Amino acid sequence: MDPAALKSSWAVVAKSGDEVPLFFYSHLFLSHPEVREMFPVSMAAQRDKLVGALGAVVSNAAQLDEVVPFLQQLGRDHRRFSVIAEHYSAVGASLLATLQHFLGAAWTSQLAADWAEAYGLVATVMVQAAEEAADDSPAWWPAEVLGVDRRTMDITIVQLRPEQPLHYQPGQSVALEIPYRPRRWRYFSPANAPRSDGSIELHIQLIAGGQVSGAAVRSLRKGDAVRLGAPVGDTLQLPKEHKNLLMVAGGTGLAPLRAMLEQLDRSQQPVPNVHLFHGARMPWNLYEHKQLTRLTQRPWFSYTPVVSDDGSYPGPRGLVGTVAAQHGPWPGHIALVCGSPAMVAHTVGELTGAGTPAADIRTESFGTTTSAGGQQ
Numbered sequence: 001m002d003p004a005a006l007k008s009s010w011a012v013v014a015k016s017g018d019e020v021p022l023f024f025y026s027h028l029f030l031s032h033p034e035v036r037e038m039f040p041v042s043m044a045a046q047r048d049k050l051v052g053a054l055g056a057v058v059s060n061a062a063q064l065d066e067v068v069p070f071l072q073q074l075g076r077d078h079r080r081f082s083v084i085a086e087h088y089s090a091v092g093a094s095l096l097a098t099l100q101h102f103l104g105a106a107w108t109s110q111l112a113a114d115w116a117e118a119y120g121l122v123a124t125v126m127v128q129a130a131e132e133a134a135d136d137s138p139a140w141w142p143a144e145v146l147g148v149d150r151r152t153m154d155i156t157i158v159q160l161r162p163e164q165p166l167h168y169q170p171g172q173s174v175a176l177e178i179p180y181r182p183r184r185w186r187y188f189s190p191a192n193a194p195r196s197d198g199s200i201e202l203h204i205q206l207i208a209g210g211q212v213s214g215a216a217v218r219s220l221r222k223g224d225a226v227r228l229g230a231p232v233g234d235t236l237q238l239p240k241e242h243k244n245l246l247m248v249a250g251g252t253g254l255a256p257l258r259a260m261l262e263q264l265d266r267s268q269q270p271v272p273n274v275h276l277f278h279g280a281r282m283p284w285n286l287y288e289h290k291q292l293t294r295l296t297q298r299p300w301f302s303y304t305p306v307v308s309d310d311g312s313y314p315g316p317r318g319l320v321g322t323v324a325a326q327h328g329p330w331p332g333h334i335a336l337v338c339g340s341p342a343m344v345a346h347t348v349g350e351l352t353g354a355g356t357p358a359a360d361i362r363t364e365s366f367g368t369t370t371s372a373g374g375q376q
Contacts, residue, residue, distance in 0.1 A: 001114050001118055002110075002114050005111055005114055006114055006115065006118055009099065009106065009111055009115075012106065013099060013102045013103060016102050019102075020098060023098050023101055023102070024094055024098040025094075027094040027097050027098060028091065028094040031090065031093065031094065032087075032090040032094075035090060057071075057118075057122055068125055071122055071125045071129070072125060072126070072128075072129035073129070073232060075125065075126030075128070075129035088123040088126070088127060091123075092116070092120070092123060095119060096112065096115060096119075099112075100112070137230055140177075140227045140228060140229055140230075141162040141163065141164055141227065141228040141229075142162065142163045142226075143160045143161060143162040143163065143226050143228050144160065144161055144223065144224070144225060144226075145158060145159070145221065145222055145224040145226060146159040146160060146161055146199060147159040147222055148220050148221060151287045152284055152287050153206075153284075154205055154206035154217065154285075155203060155204070155205050155206070155217070155252060155285070155287050156206075156216065156217040156220065157201060157203055157204075157287075158203075158204060159199055159200070159201055160199065160201075160202065160226065161198055161199045162198060162200070165198055166200070166228060166231070167194070167231070168190060168194065169231070169237055170190070170192075170194075170237065170238065170256060170259035170260045170262070171189070171233060171236040171238065171256045171257075171259065171260060171364070172231040172232060172236075172237070173187040173188060173190075173231065173232055173233050173256070173364070174187070174189075174190065174228045174230070174231050174232075175187050175228065175229030175232075176188050176202065176216075176226060176227070176228060176229075177226060177229075178212065178215060178216055178224070178226050179224055180216075180219045181211060181216075184212050185229060186212045186213070188202045188203070188204060189202075189203075189233075189255045189256035189338075190255070190256070190259055191203050191255035191258045191259055192258070192262055193259050193262040193263040200228075201255075202255070203255040203287075204216045204217055204252070205217070205251055205252040233364045235362055236336060236338060236363060237260075238260050238263065238264070239362070241334075242270075242272055243272055243332060243333060243334045244272045244274070244275075244332060244333045244334075245273070245274045245275070245333060245336060246274075246275055246277075246324065246330050246333045246334070246335040246336070246351075246356075247260075247261075247274060247275070247276040247277070247335075247336045247337075248277045248321060248324045248335065248337045248338075248339075248347050248351075249276065249279065249320070249337075249338050249339055250278075250279045250280075250340060250343035250344075251279075251280060251285070251339055251340065251343075253337075253340070253343065253344075254288060255338075256364075258288065260336070261274065261276070261295065261301070265298065271300050273300050273302075274300060274301050274302070275301075275302040275303075275304070275327075276302070276303050276304070277305075277306055277320050277324040278292065278303070278305055278306065278320070279305075279306040279307075279308060279319065279320025279321075279323070279339070279343070280305070280306070280307060281308050282309055283310055283313055286305045286307070289305055304316060304324075304327070306318065306319075306320040306323045319343075319346060319350075320339075320343070321347030321348075321349070321351065322346075322350050324347065324350070324351065325347075325350035325353065325356075326354075328351070328354045328355065328356065329354060329355045329356070330351070330354075333356070333360065334360050334361075334362065335351055335356055335360060335361045335362065336362050337361060337362070338363065344363050
């Protein structure tokens with residue numbers, strides 16, 4: 001296998017833009033119409049994800065060992081779409097046909113063999129991970145909506161209870177499928193530490209143009225049946241070492257940090273000092289302000305709300321990452337950062353610029369991948 005040839009040939013194909021996924025899915029659905037029902041009715045959002053996923057895998061073809069954990073998680077995640085080994089062969093055949101179509105005369109027998117080998121390795125890792133996961137966990141967890149609280153105009157708090165126990169650690173995320181957007185799964189982080197009754201709280205923010213968030217915020221009702229995927233993520237969790245914590249959240253990025261605060265508050269052992277900065281555009285977007293203010297009665301917890309777009313706000317104003325960095329330095333602290341990708345990137349830059357070692361900053365990212373249900 002020649003990784004350089006894989007990478008260069010993919011770069012040529014990717015220049016054709018949207019035509020590439022259009023050809024791929026047309027070939028896949030025509031040759032294997034039985035897989036069409038595994039994908040969303042609207043493919044507009046799905047098409048763009050194929051190029052990103054293939055590019056990520058191919059660009060690491062020379063260091064496959066480095067992406068094995070990513071591929072294994074991807075394989076486990078695909079169980080919730082009822083993907084089986086035979087489906088990988090169908091996808092592989094359509095991938096090779098797509099490459100041949102766009103490369104034309106450059107599609108040699110050697111390049112075809114290299115691509116087939118690379119795809120075979122990737123598919124094998126994913127299938128094996130899925131088979132191992134099937135031994136001890138379901139493909140998804142059916143759950144019932146227990147309650148819905150429209151906390152602000154664009155944020156809804158949803159209480160769910162899975163039919164079977166779903167074990168997770170604060171800081172992890174679970175994929176959610178709602179009945180109003182079948183086969184469109186989106187990740188959300190539980191905002192509570194595990195409860196004895198098994199219920200889970202999710203904070204869902206309305207995103208402009210979001211096909212899932214809009215339906216979830218506006219339409220979910222008590223009694224609705226939803227499905228949850230297996231918990232993922234191992235970076236944004238309470239550190240094992242007993243160090244003071246700096247938490248920086250943007251919007252509903254507060255959810256996993258709130259779950260950690262709940263875990264600390266329940267602890268029977270001494271807990272570290274924690275300072276939380278929660279950023280929002282307007283004061284009414286500080287949707288957990290009362291709850292967090294009450295928590296400041298604990299001697300170990302401090303809380304700073306930050307508003308960016310209201311010049312009349314009497315408290316700290318600006319981007320939350322900037323404000324958190326200005327309140328530093330934070331020697332001896334572990335920083336936990338969660339929010340939009342732009343917010344996380346900005347905050348990490350601000351903290352490192354203010355002297356926080358990058359090794360002491362924890363974030364979580366699931367990357368961009370392709371699946372039957374959307375972004376993972």
